[in-house]
Amino acid sequence: MRQDTGISRRQFLQGSAAAAGTFALGGLSANLAFGKGSDAFKVGLIGCGGRGTGAAADCLAAAAELKVDLNIVALADAFADRVKGAKDRFKVADARCFTGLDAYRKLIATDVNLVILATPPGFRPLHFAEAVEAGKNVFMEKPVAVDPTGVRSVIETSALADEKKLGVVAGTQRRHQAAYIETIKRIHDGMIGEIVSAQCYWNQGGLWVHKRGPNESDVAWQIRNWLYFVWLSGDHIVEQHVHNLDVINWAVNAMPERVVAMGGRQARTAPEFGNIYDHFCVEFVYPKECRTISMCRQIDGADNRVSERVAGTKGVSDCCGTIKDHKDNVLWKYEGENPNPYVVEHKDLLSSIRDGKPLNEGKRIAESTMCAVMGRISAYAGREFATEWAMKKCGLDLFPKDLKMDGQLPVEPVARPGVTKLEDLKEPPKRKKGK
Amino acid sequence: MAEQARNKKTDAGKPAALAATAAAVGSAVNLAFAQGSDKIKVGLIGCGGRGTGAVRNCMEADPGVEVIAVADLFEKQARGAKAGLERDGKFKDRTKIPDDHVFWGFDACKKLLATQVQVVLQAEPPGFRPRHFKAAIEAGKHVFFEKPVAVDPAGARIVLEAARLADQKKLNVVCGTQRRHEFSRVELMKRIHDGAMGELIGGQCYWLGGGIWYKMPDQGTTEFDWQCHNWYHFCWLSGDQICEQHIHNIDVMNWCFQGPPKNFLGIGGRVCRDYSSQAKQVSKLFNDGDESKWEKYNGDIWDHIGTELEYPNGARVLSMGGHGGAGRGGERLVGTKGFSDCAGSITGENAWRYSGPHPNGMVQEHADLLKSIREGKPLNEGVRIAESTLTAIGGRMSAYTGRAFSWNWLLKESKLDLWPGEDKLKSGPGIFYPIPSGHDPLV
Numbered sequence: 001m002r003q004d005t006g007i008s009r010r011q012f013l014q015g016s017a018a019a020a021g022t023f024a025l026g027g028l029s030a031n032l033a034f035g036k037g038s039d040a041f042k043v044g045l046i047g048c049g050g051r052g053t054g055a056a057a058d059c060l061a062a063a064a065e066l067k068v069d070l071n072i073v074a075l076a077d078a079f080a081d082r083v084k085g086a087k088d089r090f091k092v093a094d095a096r097c098f099t100g101l102d103a104y105r106k107l108i109a110t111d112v113n114l115v116i117l118a119t120p121p122g123f124r125p126l127h128f129a130e131a132v133e134a135g136k137n138v139f140m141e142k143p144v145a146v147d148p149t150g151v152r153s154v155i156e157t158s159a160l161a162d163e164k165k166l167g168v169v170a171g172t173q174r175r176h177q178a179a180y181i182e183t184i185k186r187i188h189d190g191m192i193g194e195i196v197s198a199q200c201y202w203n204q205g206g207l208w209v210h211k212r213g214p215n216e217s218d219v220a221w222q223i224r225n226w227l228y229f230v231w232l233s234g235d236h237i238v239e240q241h242v243h244n245l246d247v248i249n250w251a252v253n254a255m256p257e258r259v260v261a262m263g264g265r266q267a268r269t270a271p272e273f274g275n276i277y278d279h280f281c282v283e284f285v286y287p288k289e290c291r292t293i294s295m296c297r298q299i300d301g302a303d304n305r306v307s308e309r310v311a312g313t314k315g316v317s318d319c320c321g322t323i324k325d326h327k328d329n330v331l332w333k334y335e336g337e338n339p340n341p342y343v344v345e346h347k348d349l350l351s352s353i354r355d356g357k358p359l360n361e362g363k364r365i366a367e368s369t370m371c372a373v374m375g376r377i378s379a380y381a382g383r384e385f386a387t388e389w390a391m392k393k394c395g396l397d398l399f400p401k402d403l404k405m406d407g408q409l410p411v412e413p414v415a416r417p418g419v420t421k422l423e424d425l426k427e428p429p430k431r432k433k434g435k
Numbered sequence: 436m437a438e439q440a441r442n443k444k445t446d447a448g449k450p451a452a453l454a455a456t457a458a459a460v461g462s463a464v465n466l467a468f469a470q471g472s473d474k475i476k477v478g479l480i481g482c483g484g485r486g487t488g489a490v491r492n493c494m495e496a497d498p499g500v501e502v503i504a505v506a507d508l509f510e511k512q513a514r515g516a517k518a519g520l521e522r523d524g525k526f527k528d529r530t531k532i533p534d535d536h537v538f539w540g541f542d543a544c545k546k547l548l549a550t551q552v553q554v555v556l557q558a559e560p561p562g563f564r565p566r567h568f569k570a571a572i573e574a575g576k577h578v579f580f581e582k583p584v585a586v587d588p589a590g591a592r593i594v595l596e597a598a599r600l601a602d603q604k605k606l607n608v609v610c611g612t613q614r615r616h617e618f619s620r621v622e623l624m625k626r627i628h629d630g631a632m633g634e635l636i637g638g639q640c641y642w643l644g645g646g647i648w649y650k651m652p653d654q655g656t657t658e659f660d661w662q663c664h665n666w667y668h669f670c671w672l673s674g675d676q677i678c679e680q681h682i683h684n685i686d687v688m689n690w691c692f693q694g695p696p697k698n699f700l701g702i703g704g705r706v707c708r709d710y711s712s713q714a715k716q717v718s719k720l721f722n723d724g725d726e727s728k729w730e731k732y733n734g735d736i737w738d739h740i741g742t743e744l745e746y747p748n749g750a751r752v753l754s755m756g757g758h759g760g761a762g763r764g765g766e767r768l769v770g771t772k773g774f775s776d777c778a779g780s781i782t783g784e785n786a787w788r789y790s791g792p793h794p795n796g797m798v799q800e801h802a803d804l805l806k807s808i809r810e811g812k813p814l815n816e817g818v819r820i821a822e823s824t825l826t827a828i829g830g831r832m833s834a835y836t837g838r839a840f841s842w843n844w845l846l847k848e849s850k851l852d853l854w855p856g857e858d859k860l861k862s863g864p865g866i867f868y869p870i871p872s873g874h875d876p877l878v
Contacts, residue, residue, distance in 0.1 A: 196769050197637030199743065199751050203702075260643075260761045262739040264704030266873035267837075279873065281702045281741025283639065283753060289774065291639055291767070293743055293753040295702050301874035302837025305700070309751070311636045313771045316749070326634045326771065328749065382707065382760030417707045417760040 041070035041350065044096075044112035044136075046104045046127055048077040048086035051141055052118030054342070055171065056090060059116060059139065062346035068354060074110050076103035078119075078223050078405065101405055108134045114167075114353075117141060120226035121234055122399060125150035128362075129157045132166060137353055139346065141171040143242045143369040144362075146234030148390050149397035151370045158362025167358035169349035170365035172246045176348055177341035179321040179334045180247065186332060187251050191323050192312030195252050198292040200244035200308040202236075205300040211272050218409040219400075228274030230376075230412065231398035235276040237263075237379075238372040241296035245375075246368035247308045247319050248284070248292055255367050256284035256292070256374075258386050263379030265414055267299040275414045282375040294375060382417025385425055393424055475805060478504035478536075478552030480544050480567055482516035485581055486558030488797075489611065490516075493556060493579065494526050496801035501529045504536035504550045506543035508559075508663055513539045541860050548574040554808070557581060558611075560666035561674050562853065565590035568817075569597040572606060577808055579801060581611040583682045583824040584817075586674035588845060589852035591825040598817025605813055609804035610820035612686045613796030616803055619779035619789040624690055631785040632770025635692060638752040640684035640777075641763040642676070643739075649710045651717065658721050658865035668710075668734025670831075671853035671866060675736040677834075678827040681756030685830070686823035687766045687777050688744065688752050695822045696744035696752070697842050701834030703740030705870055707759040710734065731867040742830035754830060835871035850878050 041063065045056045056072050063070035074096040077083045083097050098106040104127050108115065115131045117124055117140035124144045131138050138161070145151045161168050174180045187195070210225040226232035233239040249255060263280035265273075282294040295305075308319040315325045321334035352359040374390045377383075400409055477500050479490050486507075494500045502520060507513040517537050520530040538546040544567045548555070555571045557564055557580035565585045571578050578601070585591040601608050614620050627635070649668070652661040666672035673679045689695055714732035722728050739757035746752065755763065766777035773783020780788040794802075807814035829845045832838075855866045 193771070196771075196774075197751070260755075260763060262643075262703070262741055262755060262757055262760055264706035264739065266704035266706075266871075277706075279702045279704060281739075281753075281755065283755065291637075291753070291769075293741075293751065295700070295741065295743065297702055297837065299837050299873050303700075303839045305839070311751075311769075313633075316636070326636065326749075378761065384761045384763065414706075419707070 039113070041068060041114050042073045042112045043070060044074035044076065044107045044110065044115045045072060045086060045090075046076045046107055046115055046117050047119035047141075048075055048082040049118065052077075052116065053086050053089060055116050055118050055139065055141065055346075056086070058342045059346045059350075061343045062350055065343065066347055066350055066354075068350055070350070074098070074107045074112050076107040078103065101403060105130060108136060113137060114139065120223060120232040121239060122146045122150075122226070122232040125153040125157070126399075128154055132157045132161045132164065132168075135164060135166065137167040137349070137358065139169050139171070139349055140365075142246075142365060143234055143238045143372060144170060144365050145369050145373065146231060146238060147373060147396045147398045148370065148394040150399070151366050151373060152391075154366040154369070155363050158360060158366065161360055161362055165358055166360070167349050167353040168360045168362040169345055170361045171345065172243055172365060172368065173341035173345050174243060174247055174320070175250065175361070176345040177320070178336055178338050180319060182334050182336065183317055183319055183321055183323065184250055186323060187310065187312070187317055187319070188253065191315065191331060192310065192317055193314030194288075195310050195312045196290050197311040198248050198252065198290065198309065199294075200241075200248050200292065201295045201305040202241040202244055203295060203297040203303060203305045205302070205304070206268060206298050209272050217406045219403060219405055219407045222274070222409060222411075225272065225274065228272070228276050230275055231400060233276065234369075234373060235376045236278075236298050237280045237282070237296050237376050238369065241280070241294065242368055242372040244306070244308050245284075245294060245371045246365070248294075248310070249368050249371060251308070251310045251317075251319055252286050252290060254287050255387055256286050256371060258285040258384065259283070259371075259374045259378045260384035261375045261378035262382075263376070275412050277379065277415075280375055280379050282378065284371065284375070377422070380415030380417070380420045381422045382420075383422055383425060385422070389425060394422070395424060473499055473809070475500050475554060475808065476503045476552050477501065477554045477556060478506070478547045478550060479516065479556045479558065480506045480547060481557060481559030481581075482507040482512040483558065486556065487516050487519055489556045489558050489579065489581065489801075490520065491523070491526060492798045493554075493801040493805075494529055496798045497805040500805065501531050503531050503533075504538070504547050504552050505532060506538040506547040508539065508541065508543065509660070510539040513537050513543070544570060548576060553577060554579065554804070560663065560672040561679060562586050562590075562666070562672040565593035565597075566854075569593055572597045572601045572604065575604060575606065577607045577804070579609050579611070579804055582686070582820060583674055583678045583827060584610065584820050585824050585828065586671060586678060587828060587851045587853045588825060588849040589854065591821050591828065594821040594824070595818055598815060598821060601815055601817055602813070606815070607804055607807045607813055608815045608817040609800055610816045611797075611800060612683055612820060612823065613800045614683060614687055615690065615816070616800040617793070617796040618791055618799075619793060620687070620777070622789050622791065623775065623777070623779055623781070626781065626785070626787060627691060627768065627770075627775065628693065631772070631781055631787065632768065632775060632783070633772035635746075635748065635768060635770050636750050637769035638688055638691065638750065638767055639755075640681075640688050640752065640766040641755045642681040642684050643755055643757045643761050643763040644680075645762075646708070646758050649713050651713065652720055657862045659861065659863050661717070661721075662865040665734070668736060669866075670736055670868065671855065673736065674828060675740070675831050676738070676758055677740045677742070677754070677756040677831045678824065681754065682823060682827040684764075684766050685744070685754055685827050686820070688754070689823050689826055691768050691777065692746040692748070692750065694747065695826045695842050696829075697747045698745040698839065699742060699829040699833040699842075699845070700745075700839045701740055701742040701830045701832070703737050703834035704873055705737040706739070708734070708736070708738035731865070735868050735870045737834070737871065740830060740834045742833060744826065744830070832877070835873070835875045836877040837874045838877045840877065
């Protein structure tokens with residue numbers, strides 16, 4: 001794992017901020033006009049893969065339910081074929097379809113007032129920063145970063161979004177799912193007492209893989225096959241398990257204070273699977289010594305389990321509809337409707353902007369992303385550390401310098417405890433062998 | 436052994452001799468018994484570091500103990516154990532091992548059981564333990580055996596059956612999970628079981644440590660002999676780290692919950708355990724200079740396993756065992772009324788801290804065994820340690836296969852049996868399995 005201090009991205013951001021300064025003012029005034037409900041939503045989609053086009057469709061469905069005027073008016077993707085697929089589906093004019101690694105910047109320079117960020121997560125901090133600088137409201141998929149440098153960037157950008165009164169919602173749809181919302185409300189009201197233990201899991205089989213084409217450059221192949229490269233996806237604990245970690249943060253209403261993790265790459269070892277692990281087991285220690293189990297796995301043929309659970313002094317909950325006491329008696333059960341949370345999250349964003357009270361989930365999703373990043377870093381390096389270290393001192397920045405689509409980019413070796421070092425974390429005392 | 440170092444530390448820095456005095460005082464009641472002809476004859480099976488350590492712990496625990504026989508797979512080990520004890524100023528007077536009571540080879544255990552020994556100390560690699568234990572009980576011996584007591588469900592069932600036979604024969608059985616004999620923990624568990632922490636709803640246990648030894652073959656050693664010397668690296672001999680080492684902590688959790696878990700979910704792998712440079716040398720030695728077969732000499736165990744143990748009351752406990760990653764040890768219990776370190780204190784509504792003496796648990800476990808033998812009050816930990824061993828085996832199996840399963844399935848239906856069979860036990864080719872994949876078939 002590289003330990004660069006991340007000057008490249010920082011400089012990149014500063015440069016772009018200056019360039020985008022004029023747009024920022026324009027964006028601000030545009031958003032105020034929304035508040036009066038007089039303007040249509042003009043949506044730009046950055047990242048036209050399956051999740052991106054899915055999110056755009058969910059956004060359209062949300063607008064229809066809200067009866068607000070909304071159109072997908074611009075598209076951006078690193079790859080032309082991806083843009084073309086979305087163009088045909090959403091009927092976007094050629095002039096507003098952008099391709100290449102700088103496509104996002106061209107899209108942001110148009111008059112869109114809401115952007116959907118659905119590129120591989122490694123790009124998210126950069127795209128989010130430029131979108132907010134330019135005064136765009138944002139819907140962004142999870143996770144929102146792959147390293148602490150990116151997390152800090154997203155937190156800064158979120159503060160800027162607050163100043164600019166921009167709406168920011170993240171694709172952790174459980175936060176917009178009625179059964180979760182009603183359950184967590186009761187947990188916060190004390191129905192299970194003080195939370196003293198929790199568990200969350202995302203154990204499943206494998207996902208799609210894109211084998212390298214004959215003429216694909218290192219960079220192009222890695223971006224196509226982004227799930228399997230840490231600099232792009234953050235590893236599956238970040239890319240996928242962040243959903244469950246976010247729920248535990250929500251239920252406990254805090255960030256963990258410490259992390260110790262283990263993980264490895266046992267079954268999914270072929271080169272097309274890049275350099276990520278296939279399993280993690282993490283302990284997060286929340287305030288008041290509340291310790292949680294987090295497990296995630298992507299191994300074909302292994303058992304599935306995707307869920308959360310919190311145990312308090314008075315009862316337990318699955319966080320999504322059921323609360324029981326410690327004798328297994330049901331204390332409360334959610335029996336209301338469960339509208340599609342992938343649409344609700346967009347409705348919540350759109351209506352908050354329309355009503356002039358923009359939601360801003362940026363800091364929260366950055367923190368949940370950080371939990372997942374910490375779990376990964378702890379497992380890779382075989383080290384326990386405090387959240388404060390990761391938040392304030394860990395300089396890990398995985399974003400490649402001078403990224404070019406036809407460029408070379410050797411695959412970083414798979415992390416190994418003992419080999420993978422955290423240079424700016426003090427060495428622990430020597431351990432003894434035992435009986 | 437670090438385990439002993441750890442105990443010395445809990446003795447608040449007292450030298451081991453002081454701790455030993457405390458243990459002797461503890462068994463003062465029995466001294467009357469020990470006088471006259473009341474000697475207890477002890478034999479050792481497995482003459483490695485832990486075995487000779489256990490003999491010393493046993494002699495320290497009771498002045499009537501005499502060691503009269505030793506057995507090991509290897510002549511050098513068996514002779515070395517005898518010589519070492521005879522040189523030990525503290526114990527040489529009670530080391531009475533005639534030359535014809537030094538046994539080696541695959542039938543060494545059988546020969547030792549045919550002597551006048553009354554108590555057998557078993558410290559051979561865990562893969563051999565179930566069958567040796569069964570033989571010892573059938574031969575009418577009391578047993579102290581090291582943990583773990585098996586490496587697979589088939590072996591655990593052998594131990595369970597033999598432990599029940601020990602009950603019938605009124606034989607005493609104690610296991611080297613010394614935490615069960617530490618006064619602070621014994622007092623703590625009484626309180627936990629009396630409800631001081633309310634309902635138990637969670638817990639954690641950890642043994643995350645450094646790497647392990649790797650031994651090069653001696654001149655003329657066969658592959659099988661070398662493998663037995665390097666037993667920790669092979670699952671059929673050690674049961675992997677979760678079973679061989681982390682069982683201590685898992686056993687404490689079972690103690691808290693007064694029985695084994697009902698469900699298992701494990702995850703793990705091998706990401707940093709690497710002995711390739713030595714393994715290549717070994718490959719050359721055993722294959723006429725060919726180093727390409729090195730992988731099997733790299734061992735087949737993993738370096739980390741994380742398991743969720745779900746106990747019958749629904750509590751979910753995290754177990755983490757590993758080598759080479761983060762460092763962590765100990766146990767922790769969560770109840771509706773407080774927390775416990777599982778070592779000697781409770782925080783919360785019924786806060787409590789143990790303040791009595793801390794005799795060395797690794798001596799006390801022998802003191803408790805010998806006392807029960809002298810007083811004719813049966814102490815049989817066989818079923819309990821077989822269950823704790825099977826708990827660790829279950830965690831490992833769940834991780835190796837990626838499958839979740841129940842205790843009942845594990846105990847009654849799993850057909851996993853790593854024992855190679857008596858006919859394969861001979862100085863010759865080793866017995867090698869591939870490194871588990873994380874989605875191995877569940878049997």
